[in-house]
Amino acid sequence: MASPITQAMKQIADEKGIAYESVLETVETALAAAYRKDFGNKNQNIRVEFDPEKYDGHTGGIRVFDVKSVVEDMELDENYFERLEASTAPKQDKDRPREKPEEKKPEPEGKKEDGLTEGEEEFKFNPKTMIMLSDARDLKPDAQIDEEIRVELHVPAAFGRMAAQTAKQVILQKLREAERSVIFGDFKGREGELMNVIVQRREGRVVLIDLGRATGILLPEDQIETERYYPGTRIKAVLRQVEMTPRGPEIRLSRTSKQLVTALFAQEIPEIENGIVEIREIAREPGSRTKVAVATADDSIDPIGSCIGQRGTRIQTIIRELGGEKVDVIEWYEDPAEFIRAALSPAKVSAVELDEATHLATVKVAADQLSLAIGKGGQNVRLAAKLTNWKITVVEEGGRVVGDSETMEFDLPEAVESDEDAPESAEESQHKAEERAEEPLEGAATAAVIAAEAVPEGEEEKEEEVKEGKKEDEQKEETPSVTE
Known part of the structure; x- marks a missing residue:
């Protein structure tokens, strides 16, 4: 024993x-x-x-x-x-005279x-x-x-x-040092892994994450601006980086990394997990919109359909995990022109002209497709430029330059400037509801007229007599009685 x-x-x-x-x-x-x-x-x-x-x-x-x-x-x-x-x-500099170090200073460098x-x-x-x-x-x-x-x-x-x-x-x-080394070794080999974690608390702008035997952190640049992280909330985040510091291992997680989108696609879509469908490129603006380019070597498989799922079940699960962030799945093409055309979806592109010297793509679209091609604040063309790694200039079919992904300058009419796909904000929808409430309901006046016309003549006289009787009673109540 x-x-x-x-x-x-x-x-x-x-x-x-x-x-x-x-x-x-x-x-x-x-x-x-x-x-x-x-x-x-x-x-x-x-x-x-x-x-x-x-x-x-x-x-x-x-x-x-x-x-x-x-x-x-x-x-x-x-x-x-x-x-x-x-x-x-x-x-012990305090006990020593200051003359000795002064004598050593003027020594030559050699x-x-x-x-x-x-x-x-x-x-x-x-x-x-x-x-x-x-x-x-x-x-x-x-x-x-x-x-x-x-x-x-x-x-x-x-x-x-x-x-x-x-x-x-x-x-x-x-x-303590041995335990830190073990924790560092365990998490260092899991970088890029999707983790289901619980929010512990917030310290300033940093969110602390409970990882069991260790504590991870969500730095401000790894947090989505529109999300709120309350203690006890369960979230999914990707393990971005693990570093050893004097205070122990620092485990950094992220909700804004492209790796989070990749990990969620691999988790929800078996074809991506098995390598049948491959994610080629990702362009993301966290909390707002993401474009994912997918491809497959198997002609019998539809890569976009595999990612969307039946009635959109797969992509809706991913959108829900991203906090409602829009996700556009497009097909990757080896031909840059075709890839740019697909990257600007849902807009329909009429023509694409490439300038290899300046790496600039000039895209022509119809007037009714301008808002879709540019997007709200230029988001659609900006993400397409990141996805394809090409500078994109959007031109109306008549020849007028409407938007440039490099300068981020857009010339759109006010009525076309907003993104048709962009959801209304809560304030806008509430304001519209109040305006509608103040407006009279359609058909209300007509219904009153029809109701009045539907009353028979005898009934009208009776109603008038009743109204006159009520008026007389009211006048008697208002007149005070005088006792002799």
Whole structure:
């Protein structure tokens, strides 16, 4: 049966999700720090071997070694170790006079470079990690250069309180570093993966995402402007980047990346997941509109139909996951002219002229197709230019230049300027509803006239008598009675 300390170490390994060997190495590092604190000296390179099965609560199961590497013999001057200690000791500028550093400043650059090279040669022997060949052969007669010499040290007594505290701090730090390394390794290989995550909270403009054993972030540039991320909300985001920082792994997710669209298409459309249909290009304005160019090598498969699905079920699921963002699926063509014609859909293009030298495409459309070709604020032609990687100029069939994707200048009549496909905003629809409510209902006056004409003559006289009787009663009620 394993000893209690072995069981405790295995439990820590399971909870942190790290290897048992990493926990054992952490304990050995902590014991080395504790020994150095109580019994070691500055010229010892301490390493510890720990056997948890033999540990008795004091020093049993702990073997301590001073490990050094053998180097060739060197001639050192008398002040070598003093200068080495001074160079490694912490600086105390406050206690030293200011004249000495001032004397060193005016030295020429050449001497500084020489000083650096001399310093490298001067302190090339480190007594903490090195031992000269002659001294090594006193310990081991057949010692060779670059060989590692291990000298076992005695543990005179149990560690003190300060040494135990040092060991505790080292263990906590090493376990934290090991856990961070494991998390970094797990998520680094999943970059580009679609993740179903939960919003944890917001800190300033950054949204924190709960990933289970780790916390991800949605930076402002990775958030869709029209979306609101409330705590506890479940969203889908793509793992954009994982970086190791001094504070641990930084896991960045994104809702604006093109990879999110690609991952959603692969999730919802089996033909794309299996590679039968391929996504060639994506142009996206997050939260507003996306154009996706798809192609297939199988002539029996309709790539656009595969993406749309029966009655649009597949594409509607993707639109819903993107928060209502419009998605245009078009077919990719190797011919740039055909590809540009398709990219400007739903507008019908009359002709496309290409200028290979300037990489400019001049597109001619009919007057009634101008609003569809340009789009609201030039969005349609702008996305088409990004998708095809061509500069696009839209020209009316008469020859007048209407829009340019490069300059983003558009010459459209006011009535045509809006995108026909663009949905009304909430304010516009409410304003229109109020205007309609204020207008009289059509046919209301006519209905009143018809109702009046439908009353018979006798009935009209009776109604007039009733009205006169009501008026007399009202006048009597208004006239106060006078008592004699």
